[in-house]
Amino acid sequence: MTAELHERTRDPEDVTTPEAVIVTFRREILAGEPWYPALLRAIGRWRLPREQVDGRLYHYLIGGEAFDWLLLAERLTDAAADLIPEHEREQLLFFNRPPLELGPDEFRRLIGPAKYRAHLNFLYGVVVEEALQLAVELDVQKELRARVWGSDRRTDETVFERIYGRTREELLAEFRGERGLPQAPSISLTEQREFTYWLFKRRLRTADPARVASDTRRGLVQLSRLEACRRPRPTEAEPVAEQVIEVMRHG
Structure with missing residues (x-):
């Protein structure tokens, strides 16, 4: 590719x-x-x-x-x-x-x-994965608002633990370790997208197939909600879910 x-x-x-x-x-x-x-x-x-x-x-x-x-x-x-x-x-x-x-x-x-397949990889591996994270974050925030005494846990820690089973800090350290990247206190937009795509592939590798499908559908639903706020119909390049990416088929 x-x-x-x-x-x-x-x-x-x-x-x-x-x-x-x-x-x-x-x-x-x-x-x-x-x-x-x-x-x-x-x-x-x-x-x-x-x-x-x-x-x-x-x-x-x-x-x-x-x-x-x-x-x-x-x-x-x-x-x-x-x-x-x-x-x-x-x-x-x-x-x-x-x-x-x-x-x-x-x-x-x-x-x-070739570029279209790579575009689908970006759509599912970055855009939909970010939408999944947002969907879980909204659920966590709703739960926190419903609690009388609140919580001192960071929302992003809870989100990442629910989706990936570990905290964001642990996963980012693992990602950077695999890539030989410095454990810097900040993250660039490019590295953030690389990290998100890595999380997507890790989720495909480690999660139960039924859970993978369920989470991916959840991300697609959240993305559709966001798109509905911006435009009356899907983008010209929006694929159907069954087309899911080369990397999902071959791991």
Whole structure:
């Protein structure tokens, strides 16, 4: 999977270098192509799993297999901001509301099957996993409000123990130990997403299959509630639950 996003050996005719992808993306818009399908085609041609631009690190591929396509969309639309209506760009990047509604099959065709599978990995392994954590957190907060004397336990400790059987601090230390990362007092957004994806895979590995399915459905329900607050219908790339990710099938 990682190889699908790695930059190939460059040559003067290589159309998959970042520069060439951006030039083609801009050229298609200038030729009258709708910018959103042109963006998805550009994503399909992209090969870098990460890059640094003007001091900012863009980490598109989490755990070597989960693709954050909206982060790459931000990078590419930055390079064509003068050609894209700002309101439409903001709606896509902040609310995942594209200017054109495309079905999942068309979305998959435009970005390519490998990136689409990696997108599903990110959707289930990061987005749905975060929604599961939120669902449990809301339950814990409701329980705490119902208690006469309250509780001195941290909510996040209770949430992580209920889902993963250990505290967040213990799990984060284990994650960093496996990766050879420093046990720092803070965590970056990129590391947080890597950690969330690691938690997802750990849950698949260690939990009973029925519990895995139940928790995943719970995360999907919570995500649907969040989406309902933002838009009247599912995103163009939202898969059905039965499609669940490559990593769920192969562990």
